[in-house]
Amino acid sequence: MKFIRITGLYIFIVSVLLSITTLFMGSYTLTSSSIEEAFSGKKSRVSETLTVVAKENGLLNKTYPNQFSFMEDVKILLNKYNTRITDDLTKERGISSVEKERVLSAATKEGKVIYSQEIINQSLSENKAKLLHDGTNWMYTSNKTYEYEENFEKDLTDKINEINRQLAGEYVLYDNKYTRFDITERSATGIITNNKVLFLFLTFGLGVIGSLMYIITGLFLKPIPGIKNNGIYFNNAINRGWVGIIVFGFLVSFYVLLYFYPYIIANWTNIVDPLKSIFIKNGSASQWFLYGILYTVSMIVMGIRMFIKYRHNQYQIVRTASVLFFQIIFAFLLVEILPLFDLPGVDLKNAWPLDYNFLTDWNVKNYLEAGHLGKFLFFWGFILSLVVVPVLVYFYGKRWYCSWVCGCGGLAETLGDPYRQLSDKRLIAWKIERWTIYPILIFAIVMTIVVGMNTYDIIATPNNPNNHTFLGINAYKINEWYGFFIGSIFAGVIGTGFYPILGNRSWCRFGCPLAAYMGIVQRFKSKFRITTNGGQCISCGNCSTYCEQGIDVRSYAQKGQNIVRASCVGCGICSAVCPRGVLKLENAPNDGKTRHEIPEVILGNDVNLFEMLEENK
Amino acid sequence: MEHIVIIGNGISGVTAARHIRKLSDKRITIISAETEYFFSRTALMYIYMGHMKFVHTQPYENWFWKKNRIELKKAYVTQVNETSKELVFDTGETMKYDKLIIATGSKPNKFGWPGQDLEGVMGMYHKQDLESLEKYAPNNKVCKRAVIVGGGLIGIELAEMLQSRNIPVTFLVREQSFWNGVLPAEESEMINRHIREHHIDLRLGVNLQEINADEYGKVKSIIIKETGEEIECNIVGLTAGVSPNIDFLKGSNIELGRGVKVNRMLETNVKDIYAIGDCAEQHEAIGERRPIEAVWYTGRMMGETLAQTICGNPKEYTPGHWFNSAKFLDIEYQTYGWVWAKPKENEARFYWEHKDGKKCIHVSFDKNSREFIGINTFGIRLRHHSFNTWLNEKRSVDYVLEHLADANFDPEFYKQHEKEIITKFNTEQQTQITLKKRNWKRIFSY
Ligand SMILES: Cc1cc2nc3c(=O)[nH]c(=O)nc-3n(C[C@H](O)[C@H](O)[C@H](O)COP(=O)(O)OP(=O)(O)OC[C@H]3O[C@@H](n4cnc5c(N)ncnc54)[C@H](O)[C@@H]3O)c2cc1C
């Protein structure tokens, strides 16, 4: 058994090393077909022109040994392509500089500016005149006059550039992570792309097999059920030792690559193409599909570990089964399946404000364009956040979401479980927590209002969108900032990447706005509490040590006080590890008193004495 | 300002200090030779087992003491001078006090076994014991076998500790069955089984004859008295009970028995000197309790009570109904009221055991009046409040069992056994009680 366990560990390590190696395998070649595939979603002129530009610059069919040298040239190519397509389109349909000069000279006579629709019509062909009229009619309204020629020239030039840019808009390929990823993924060639299934097995397959060998043998090596936290603080991997630091480096790098440089891990997405093909014929996986697979598989494997480790604890079993169910069905399968029915591929359990794009224009459009069912799903989003969430928190505490349903929570409770003891229990950490999580909630609310107003404008008056600003804040900017700092850096890089350093719930504890929202409900209006069993506590500290939310459970338990805390996610581990049976998660009537107050007999001390102690508190 | 000096920074001394601070502005000093800051002795085992680090066993962060103006001194008190109200430290230093609280806890018993002071022989009480265990038994290469002498709560904890590092353990227990001076035969037998299931070499009904040394003065083996068998081992854990740690008071005028003699006000015979916690011995036992109670919560209660007295609110120490808890490897145990190892004259018993042999309850009640006397529960958690109230209200056993669901404290989704329990009870007792559904209103009234 021990042998199988160790072998499993080695297999797992080999699979990880192999996965990393695959990033450096194969080569990259830009071909007309790879270009076509990468931009199949765009107008065919895009790939055609790009192919031409590539050819002219000698980049077509050139082979690169790795994605980095490939990207150097792609950057140049994109630049050239963009110049070319803008020029071409301007020539065809836009307003050229010659034409601009024509308008300019027609509108300025002897140092005076007289600009009007007639001037435009005189100077340009019908189509172009209309373009310029639509873009600049505000420049000749009655209350707009130009004293100086220079001002007029500047406005006109700006506007014409904007018009030209807009014309080219759908053809321009912005040099961003998406474009880079699409083109890299399709240009990858060689051993990996030719043997996707084999590599899927060698990386993911072996990884799963190895870890399961390691995990399942635990059942035989520790045959007697019970809390087995032996050696946790001697283990390098989960006690901020060197293994932990390596894992930390690996996780953080993975998130940085995934969020900001997905083109670097294009080979990984190629490897999971066979899985994507289950849903769509010849499917090509995006980085999000890769992430979804990794996420779900880690949760399942580590969920099995939970089932084994806590097999004596029915609460843990049911709860783990629940998070796995919601991850597999809602966060993974439905997201893949809904689009097959022309519905938006959304995670239906992802509630605002955790889902910070709920009211973003493209998201709302996705819903509204998907018929009645789509509209219903949009409506469900509101019901979920505004009714279902608070009502269930009232009855069961925020645990119903955080440790039964949520994806972030689900990962934290499975993959993250070995790291739970690393959360900071100090009072100062609690103070910091309150100074981060509530401001983030406010940030999320403000962001949503601004973005929501913008979406409303776009949808209500599609022809006349305002300047995307509300309360003086630009909707796209704030959305982007939130997405970058909170959505990517905090929730991903820190939230998961820092498992081996900060414990498994640093996002849920310090960052998640939904947790903040539910926490307020839980703290002030809920039936949920952790009941303390009278005077049985021996202050051993197991409960506090293993609280992933850094709650000093012992400080309540040893006073005989119930635990009513905004941050408690109800994972139930304090109750599981307590050697004296002191803690019980309960939903009970809430009359305030029974939930918070220190009951009289807690210390087992004489009732009278206790009343007197109460008086003196 | 009155200076309260407390010897001992265990749960009793620290609780007294905290409550005195809550109630007054007096100057408070806590002295201990063991550690700088208060930690939970009950959690020592988890450090060795790697569940926790030492810092996790400290219920208060280090800034707590200064913030609450509780002065800490790390030193060993060698002498108490009651006439000059002065303490003498091993360094020769002295300290004045106005009121003195003795809270020096216990020390492991040693019964004069040959070899009991050899290198590699240790108790399991102080932090230093843990350190020496770490030194002599860091793993199963250095320590090929350990022998534990004395089958009590600390003994089985030590066995579990060593087992967590895969060190083979031989467990010598004087009694015919584990802890059967406290546990009734059925429970004791269940724990015997569980110990053996964990591959611990449990030897019942045997005594230690002597401990042998190798040429360096380190433990080499032990001899069992009854059989003369020699067992090779690298460490010996002495866990045959504890006794009050009061040797340093022997020259003083403070009245000593096994512990420091105190009255119900926790006062010693000397004015302004008090004793609490493991080291205090009541002149007369309170109820069925023992005069010396070496458990965590009684230390805490004495500390709270004495703080009241010292702050001008004189109170007797009045522990409520007996309760306690422990964990035997993987089996949790709780008890409320009294279930003696052997039923007393007036007592009847009801015992239920789950078919997996790891859960049971044992109820004691009065044969004639059917008044509920106490319950032992293994593998099922029960609610302290419920039993405390039922004992106060002198409920009958029938009432208690009818309302057993109210008292269930197991986590949600656990299988509940009340129905099965009641069915067995009804058959044995020829009663017709039915289980009442859990009711929050009642639970909150407990
Ligand atoms: C391994 C272990 C497990 C236990 N588990 C449980 C349990 O599960 N449940 C339970 O109820 N009880 C348990 N106990 C018992 C419980 O820990 C004690 O009852 C409790 O700690 C006693 O507290 P105290 O304050 O009286 O003394 P202590 O905690 O013993 O503190 C006394 C302190 O005074 C110091 N001291 C003594 N003499 C001097 C001196 N002359 N000068 C300076 N300092 C001095 C000592 O070094 C010590 O630090 C356990 C004990 C042990 C050892």
Ligand code: SF4
């Ligand atoms: S509640 Fe349980 S785990 Fe927490 S300190 Fe008390 S006895 Fe230990």
